[in-house]
Amino acid sequence: MSTITSPVLEDTKLRADIDRSLRHPVMFFFASGAVWLAISLLLGTMASIKTHAPDFMSCCSFLNYGRTMPAHMSALIYGWGAQAAFGVIIWLMSRLSRQECKKSGIILAAGHWWNLMVAIGTVCVLSGSGTGVVWMAFPQAIMISLVLTYFFIGIWAVIAFRVRRGGHIYISQWYLLAALFWFPWVVISGLMFGQLFLGDGDALMVTASTAWFRSALMFLFFTPVAAASAYYIAPKVTGRPVYSYHLAIFGFWALAIVGPWTGMDRMMGAPIPAFMQFLSAGAAVLLVVPAIALFINIIKTAASNKDALAHSPSLRFTVAGAMGMLIFTLMGAVMSLPSALKYTQFSIAQYGLELTGLLGFFSMCMFGAIYFIVPRITNREWISAKMISLHFWLFIYGIVFIAIFYTFLGGFMHGYALEQVGESIMASSGRLYPYAIGLTTGFVFLLFAIFMFCCHLLFMWLRLGRRSNHPTLLSSHSPSMPHGPEGDLDKLEPMDSNQVAH
Amino acid sequence: MEANQRDTPLRRFNTFFWGLALFLVFGIACFVIKNFIHNDAKYDAADEAGRARVLKREQVEKEQSALLSYKKEGNSVQLPPSALFSIAGELLGTEPEDSGVPHNKTFK
Numbered sequence: 001m002s003t004i005t006s007p008v009l010e011d012t013k014l015r016a017d018i019d020r021s022l023r024h025p026v027m028f029f030f031a032s033g034a035v036w037l038a039i040s041l042l043l044g045t046m047a048s049i050k051t052h053a054p055d056f057m058s059c060c061s062f063l064n065y066g067r068t069m070p071a072h073m074s075a076l077i078y079g080w081g082a083q084a085a086f087g088v089i090i091w092l093m094s095r096l097s098r099q100e101c102k103k104s105g106i107i108l109a110a111g112h113w114w115n116l117m118v119a120i121g122t123v124c125v126l127s128g129s130g131t132g133v134v135w136m137a138f139p140q141a142i143m144i145s146l147v148l149t150y151f152f153i154g155i156w157a158v159i160a161f162r163v164r165r166g167g168h169i170y171i172s173q174w175y176l177l178a179a180l181f182w183f184p185w186v187v188i189s190g191l192m193f194g195q196l197f198l199g200d201g202d203a204l205m206v207t208a209s210t211a212w213f214r215s216a217l218m219f220l221f222f223t224p225v226a227a228a229s230a231y232y233i234a235p236k237v238t239g240r241p242v243y244s245y246h247l248a249i250f251g252f253w254a255l256a257i258v259g260p261w262t263g264m265d266r267m268m269g270a271p272i273p274a275f276m277q278f279l280s281a282g283a284a285v286l287l288v289v290p291a292i293a294l295f296i297n298i299i300k301t302a303a304s305n306k307d308a309l310a311h312s313p314s315l316r317f318t319v320a321g322a323m324g325m326l327i328f329t330l331m332g333a334v335m336s337l338p339s340a341l342k343y344t345q346f347s348i349a350q351y352g353l354e355l356t357g358l359l360g361f362f363s364m365c366m367f368g369a370i371y372f373i374v375p376r377i378t379n380r381e382w383i384s385a386k387m388i389s390l391h392f393w394l395f396i397y398g399i400v401f402i403a404i405f406y407t408f409l410g411g412f413m414h415g416y417a418l419e420q421v422g423e424s425i426m427a428s429s430g431r432l433y434p435y436a437i438g439l440t441t442g443f444v445f446l447l448f449a450i451f452m453f454c455c456h457l458l459f460m461w462l463r464l465g466r467r468s469n470h471p472t473l474l475s476s477h478s479p480s481m482p483h484g485p486e487g488d489l490d491k492l493e494p495m496d497s498n499q500v501a502h
Numbered sequence: 503m504e505a506n507q508r509d510t511p512l513r514r515f516n517t518f519f520w521g522l523a524l525f526l527v528f529g530i531a532c533f534v535i536k537n538f539i540h541n542d543a544k545y546d547a548a549d550e551a552g553r554a555r556v557l558k559r560e561q562v563e564k565e566q567s568a569l570l571s572y573k574k575e576g577n578s579v580q581l582p583p584s585a586l587f588s589i590a591g592e593l594l595g596t597e598p599e600d601s602g603v604p605h606n607k608t609f610k
Contacts, residue, residue: 098506099509151521151522151525154521155517155518155521155522158517158521159514159517159518159521162508162513162514162517163506163508163509163510163513163514163517164506164508165506165508165509181524184524184525184528185528188525188528188529188532189528189532192529192532192533192536193532193536197532197536
């Protein structure tokens, strides 16, 4: 056994202090985010069932399609997406900057306020008081409150970066810092130009602003946070450096340059300047470039340690997320081609693509980060590898169902059906029936997966996880495993430097 | 572990307020673009179409009134419709009476 040198011990202690300082806010964001994800998927399932069985839950007027659908998307974006991202941002930035968080109380309070606003907003949408604007369905006062609350969550990560130890800035920090600045820019611009400046409303301006807002939030907030997480998890779990740092930086700048131009391709044919529509379609195709950079880097880094790839839940989810990003951008590129837009612009393909991005790419990376972070901040290991495995496979089945069956095949079929001018709208809707059933099936898979994840995470929050020195791996432990034989945390021998590498 | 030279209260304080200022700048920039840079002259497609319709109607009415003005061709005289209003009013006020013109196809 190697001896533990003093700097290693000090670093271990510092990391433990950072984890302890962020335990409550990070766990709060992850746990409440997971609950919102479950609520969102439940509402999404209801909305999906209503597309092929309109009488389902028809006794409750507040659960009609026009309300459950925006409530589902709002809960997914602001309840799950934003909160999972906040948890990852504040933990990762503190860890990489080697800085304890000194204001965890303020972050925790802001987190509670954020949840309250999301809850009120969701109730407003379900009671018919939503704005009806896609991805900004909450009433304006709630949106403004969310933006202000974000400041009190995000600013401490910026401060941690500014007072960081050491000179090197990791690629994950690049992405995190960019996401921290891009989020207020995108949300404030979307909110002001899409809602606040319009008074009695201008349908074209709202539609155009919202089209940009949706793409910008996806590519300038959710994508960089997921990429930061992937660039941290892959080298950390494999114990190898990032395959190509130059490629990682190239991918970052490609995203920063191309990302803000997307979104207007959804307005093809609308009375806005034509160059904006075609520029956005071009940008949607070019987004494949940063996706390929991320994919190559993560896959090559993960492939350098195949054992870790086979056994680590964090790495498995992260690699699946990197694949998800490539598939998501490729699908987006195909759907944005002017010849394909004829079929996809007004069809279910757009909603399916958003789900593919938010669930198949962003959420997978967030799950990877959560499986990595939670044992460190709770000082407990995940209870069951089987539950993690079930979560992974059920989620994969669900998202593959949605991406292939609903988004791609269903999207093009819907577009084709709408193009048949001699056909009645009922007949063209009838063509959608199998794909709507497919979406519901996908949602059911996702619901089971999230039920597993939620229960597991809440057990961990209650500190009911295993007290062990073994991470929970996706295979049975054996003496030949790299972590050695199973043992109890209380009977630990002093750890060597390899074991404390995380 | 060596002391961190970067971590000073002043730097933390500065960062907080720079962050806050940047946050406000996004909002102020939107306000400036909207009110001082963006051309607010509104093009309303419905208004434009309406204006074209009014012009067309004026032109049609002008041409129609030109066609319906007083004209004399041989023994026939064309009067503007307004000139016949009084006569038409009188006729409408009288009792209907047999004109002596058969209306039935079976009349022989």
